[in-house]
Amino acid sequence: xxxxxxxxxxxxxxxxxxxxxxxxxxxxxxxxxxxxxxxxxxxxxxxxxxxxxxxxxxxxxxxxxxxxxxxxxxxxxxxxxxxxxxxxxxxxxxxxxxxxxxxxxxxxxxxxxxxxxxxxxxxxxxxxxxxxxxxxxxxxxxxxxxxxxxxxxxxxxxxxxxxxxxxxxxxxxxxxxxxxxxxxxxxxxxxxxxxxxxxxxxxxxxxxxxxxxxxxxxxxxxxxxxxxxxxxxxxxxxxxxxxxxxxxxxxxxxxxxxxxxxxxxxxxxxxxxxxxxxxxxxxxxxxxxxxxxxxxxxxxxxxxxxxxxxxxxxxxxxxxxxxxxxxxxxxxxxxxxxxxxxx
Amino acid sequence: xxxxxxxxxxxxxxxxxxxxxxxxxxxxxxxxxxxxxxxxxxxxxxxxxxxxxxxxxxxxxxxxxxxxxxxxxxxxxxxxxxxxxxxxxxxxxxxxxxxxxxxxxxxxxxxxxxxxxxxxxxxxxxxxxxxxxxxxxxxxxxxxxxxxxxxxxxxxxxxxxxxxxxxxxxxxxxxxxxxxxxxxxxxxxxxxxxxxxxxxxxxxxxxxxxxxxxxxxxxxxxxxxxxxxxxxxxxxxxxxxxxxxxxxxxxxxxxxxxxxxxxxxxxxxxxxxxxxxxxxxxxxxxxxxxxxxxxxxxxxxxxxxxxxxxxxxxxxxxxxxxxxxxxxxxxxxxxxxxxxxxx
DNA sequence: AATCATTTCCAAAGCGCTTTGAGTAACCAA
DNA sequence: TTGGTTACTCAAAGCGCTTTGGAAATGATT
Numbered sequence: 124x125x126x127x128x129x130x131x132x133x134x135x136x137x138x139x140x141x142x143x144x145x146x147x148x149x150x151x152x153x154x155x156x157x158x159x160x161x162x163x164x165x166x167x168x169x170x171x172x173x174x175x176x177x178x179x180x181x182x183x184x185x186x187x188x189x190x191x192x193x194x195x196x197x198x199x200x201x202x203x204x205x206x207x208x209x210x211x212x213x214x215x216x217x218x219x220x221x222x223x224x225x226x227x228x229x230x231x232x233x234x235x236x237x238x239x240x241x242x243x244x245x246x247x248x249x250x251x252x253x254x255x256x257x258x259x260x261x262x263x264x265x266x267x268x269x270x271x272x273x274x275x276x277x278x279x280x281x282x283x284x285x286x287x288x289x290x291x292x293x294x295x296x297x298x299x300x301x302x303x304x305x306x307x308x309x310x311x312x313x314x315x316x317x318x319x320x321x322x323x324x325x326x327x328x329x330x331x332x333x334x335x336x337x338x339x340x341x342x343x344x345x346x347x348x349x350x351x352x353x354x355x356x357x358x359x360x361x362x363x364x365x366x367x368x369x370x371x372x373x374x375x376x377x378x379x380x381x382x383x384x385x386x387x388x389x390x391x392x393x394x395x396x397x398x399x400x401x402x403x404x405x406x407x408x409x410x411x412x413x414x415x416x417x418x419x420x421x422x423x424x425x426x427x428x429x430x431x432x433x434x435x436x437x438x439x440x441x442x443x444x445x446x447x448x449x450x451x452x453x454x455x456x457x458x459x460x461x462x463x464x465x466x
Numbered sequence: 467x468x469x470x471x472x473x474x475x476x477x478x479x480x481x482x483x484x485x486x487x488x489x490x491x492x493x494x495x496x497x498x499x500x501x502x503x504x505x506x507x508x509x510x511x512x513x514x515x516x517x518x519x520x521x522x523x524x525x526x527x528x529x530x531x532x533x534x535x536x537x538x539x540x541x542x543x544x545x546x547x548x549x550x551x552x553x554x555x556x557x558x559x560x561x562x563x564x565x566x567x568x569x570x571x572x573x574x575x576x577x578x579x580x581x582x583x584x585x586x587x588x589x590x591x592x593x594x595x596x597x598x599x600x601x602x603x604x605x606x607x608x609x610x611x612x613x614x615x616x617x618x619x620x621x622x623x624x625x626x627x628x629x630x631x632x633x634x635x636x637x638x639x640x641x642x643x644x645x646x647x648x649x650x651x652x653x654x655x656x657x658x659x660x661x662x663x664x665x666x667x668x669x670x671x672x673x674x675x676x677x678x679x680x681x682x683x684x685x686x687x688x689x690x691x692x693x694x695x696x697x698x699x700x701x702x703x704x705x706x707x708x709x710x711x712x713x714x715x716x717x718x719x720x721x722x723x724x725x726x727x728x729x730x731x732x733x734x735x736x737x738x739x740x741x742x743x744x745x746x747x748x749x750x751x752x753x754x755x756x757x758x759x760x761x762x763x764x765x766x767x768x769x770x771x772x773x774x775x776x777x778x779x780x781x782x783x784x785x786x787x788x789x790x791x792x793x794x795x796x797x798x799x800x801x802x803x804x805x806x807x808x809x
Numbered sequence: 810a811a812t813c814a815t816t817t818c819c820a821a822a823g824c825g826c827t828t829t830g831a832g833t834a835a836c837c838a839a
Numbered sequence: 840t841t842g843g844t845t846a847c848t849c850a851a852a853g854c855g856c857t858t859t860g861g862a863a864a865t866g867a868t869t
């Protein structure tokens with residue numbers, strides 16, 4: 124079924140049918156209803172490509188998912204982020220175009236996306252500390268929103284981010300208040316901007332109390348369960364083990380918990396753990412009582428906000444940067460307690 | 467930059483330039499090179515929609531991601547599957563179109579996808595025991611490949627699946643061989659086809675030895691960490707607790723492990739655990755020694771295979787069903803051991 | 810009855826590409 | 840010179856839609 128057939132069937136011109144379907148005012152309500160009913164009956168929807176070609180818009184948003192070439196790994200927050208963004212797109216008749224690509228040739232993909240005009244805008248995932256993609260997209264003139272920020276304060280662009288610095292500073296202060304003095308930071312890859320900010324917050328909390336954070340207790344890597352396990356195991360075997368862990372993700376924290384168990388210690392009593400929780404749907408932090416004390420921030424919500432922001436930017440044509448900084452919520456679980464005596 | 471400008475620039479007709487770029491034989495090598503160089507220099511790529519409109523193909527594959535309306539949850543294997551499929555698409559100049567949709571109105575989405583002709587084919591995720599989507603897509607004439615199968619043996623369609631039945635039968639036999647007699651099955655939602663097959667395998671292993679599986683030790687739900695924890699905790703508190711757990715996913719198994727720890731028992735000694743491992747990139751089953759004894763099967767590979775199969779089907783026009791059944795690999799970890807005496 | 814607004818509808822151009830059907834130039838053989 | 844190949848290149852139609860610039864029908868006003 125196409126417009127031509129449908130309009131012949133209805134005894135109307137293509138123009139009228141098109142206008143009826145697209146809610147133009149110059150069509151009578153009676154005609155509009157008749158047209159829409161027929162469209163439904165014959166299961167007609169305008170051909171995406173023809174419509175896009177005529178309007179110059181693709182009604183699609185691109186998400187470029189970089190696969191870490193080192194670890195061949197997909198970011199686990201990705202699924203929930205996509206779910207959030209996807210809801211918004213569906214609700215606004217937009218499609219989501221996903222490109223899975225080795226982080227090496229991301230630049231090529233963005234150029235192509237722009238040249239082929241296959242999307243009206245893109246979401247940038249996992250910004251690095253100093254990310255070339257931002258300048259690139261500005262040059263290409265493709266609207267975009269960054270999930271996160273780069274450390275480069277010069278560039279002006281739209282982003283949605285969590286206040287990672289403040290969140291980690293608060294979490295660290297929380298542990299310091301409990302008397303902990305040897306706090307380990309299990310952080311994400313330091314080339315990622317968010318990991319930098321988290322580390323800054325961690326250090327700032329120490330500095331504010333004239334304490335020095337121990338560099339030997341700060342590690343950063345891709346946040347897998349295994350990384351959490353390995354680093355915590357090793358630290359717990361030391362002569363002076365940490366009494367608390369501040370962990371950048373639920374998944375790494377699961378590894379830390381395993382290491383604590385293997386070391387014959389009890390989490391919350393012998394060793395405290397506080398985590399950043401992205402509220403992944405398949406890894407809820409407990410259901411009634413939280414397992415971990417956590418600074419939480421829904422990555423799914425972030426997906427919704429990014430999508431909404433980008434659609435707004437595209438629809439309004441307003442190119443001034445929009446920003447949204449989300450604060451985390453600190454929830455108490457069983458994984459934290461006062462530092463053990465003489466710990 | 468578009469074809470018209472590029473061809474004027476080169477002093478050629480649009481036809482010649484188009485043919486040069488699309489490797490038609492009736493263009494001299496010298497001309498072709500000149501055209502391709504210019505395209506690169508001016509960063510020209512054919513407009514997706516115009517090209518699609520002219521060719522009648524979209525060069526895009528649709529993935530419809532159902533969000534469980536009950537739990538608002540995304541399947542955690544999704545990210546890795548997508549990564550696998552995405553690699554294949556990139557390599558073959560195809561795009562991936564994602565629709566995130568409440569499982570309730572999936573049908574509408576498929577109809578739209580077909581009517582709008584926005585994709586050349588689709589991948590079906592998470593088939594239910596008796597899935598209406600298969601008949602629907604056959605009616606719509608949209609090529610598709612199912613990741614998994616439905617139990618409805620009548621319909622003929624293309625799929626890539628893991629031999630879940632055999633895998634779980636083997637795993638159960640492995641536990642029975644170790645002397646376990648009270649084995650718990652922590653399974654996925656039974657409306658999903660794969661959960662049915664896994665249960666069948668579990669039951670078959672018992673039946674083959676004239677043993678009866680205890681229905682009170684078989685639970686099924688959406689596979690979260692919390693579900694694993696709750697059900698294992700409850701079972702371990704019983705007068706006659708299970709001595710072994712067969713768990714349908716890594717994530718649920720992490721909950722089971724937590725429950726075992728909380729119960730003051732040691733995994734692998736007091737309680738055995740064997741899991742199905744999808745080899746999620748961010749949840750590796752240990753790095754040198756496996757944490758869990760596991761029947762493993764890479765979901766990323768499954769994504770690649772599905773994508774390849776679908777592209778083949780589309781390219782060849784061959785509508786006879788293609789199938790691929792993957793066997794799992796049973797790897798030994800520290801989580802299993804002989805049933806405790808008098809257990 | 811004539812004029813003017815309004816409402817409702819239409820024919821046709823154009824979006825950027827592929828592809829058909831044909832044309833031209835260059836070369837060779839007779 | 841002529842005719843026949845071969846190797847290149849082109850103009851224009853068409854993909855299915857939106858949208859411009861009118862035109863026809865209707866109703867209100869003089």
